[in-house]
Amino acid sequence: MHMTVFRPEQWVKPMAIAGANQYTFHLKATENPEALIKDIWENGMKVGLAIKPGTTVEYLAPWANQIDMALGMTVELGFGRQKFVKDMMPKFHWLRTQFPSLDIEVNGGIGSDTVHKCAEAGTNVIVSGSVIMSEDPRSVINLLRNVCSEAAQKRSLD
Numbered sequence: 001m002h003m004t005v006f007r008p009e010q011w012v013k014p015m016a017i018a019g020a021n022q023y024t025f026h027l028k029a030t031e032n033p034e035a036l037i038k039d040i041w042e043n044g045m046k047v048g049l050a051i052k053p054g055t056t057v058e059y060l061a062p063w064a065n066q067i068d069m070a071l072g073m074t075v076e077l078g079f080g081r082q083k084f085v086k087d088m089m090p091k092f093h094w095l096r097t098q099f100p101s102l103d104i105e106v107n108g109g110i111g112s113d114t115v116h117k118c119a120e121a122g123t124n125v126i127v128s129g130s131v132i133m134s135e136d137p138r139s140v141i142n143l144l145r146n147v148c149s150e151a152a153q154k155r156s157l158d
């Protein structure tokens, strides 16, 4: 679950009861990330931690060893069909270098023209909305998956 909400603390238990296996919250939406991470674990879910395009990766770094996934937004929060912001690429690259086994998710404006940059920078989890819905979903999903797999394989050989 990607929770774009204020006070993410209040939804941990309801989401666990509803069957969520991962709870992603926005770092700037809580005053106590450490306690929230612990609460998510204790409720049996994996932890995802999200930052917006304007947030530095150093802000997320102190928690990177305690989470399962980092999410970098490549658009501002709110709605689909926004233009991809490429400023996140150095942040993904830094995260991948520092935390080789961390899941790194990208969300915002991802399709066949933007996925390569993200995969090369180190993302391995892709959110894609409008492009998938506007084209042939099966072939777009296959392409996104293949680009990420090939980039991961190349990293493992380097």
Ligand SMILES: O=C(CO)[C@H](O)[C@H](O)COP(=O)(O)O
Binding pocket: 075, 076, 077, 078, 079, 080, 081, 082, 107, 108, 109, 110, 127, 128, 129, 130, 131
């Ligand atoms: O969560 C989002 C914005 O808050 C995403 O950008 C959205 O759901 C994905 O859509 P798109 O692929 O069209 O950018």
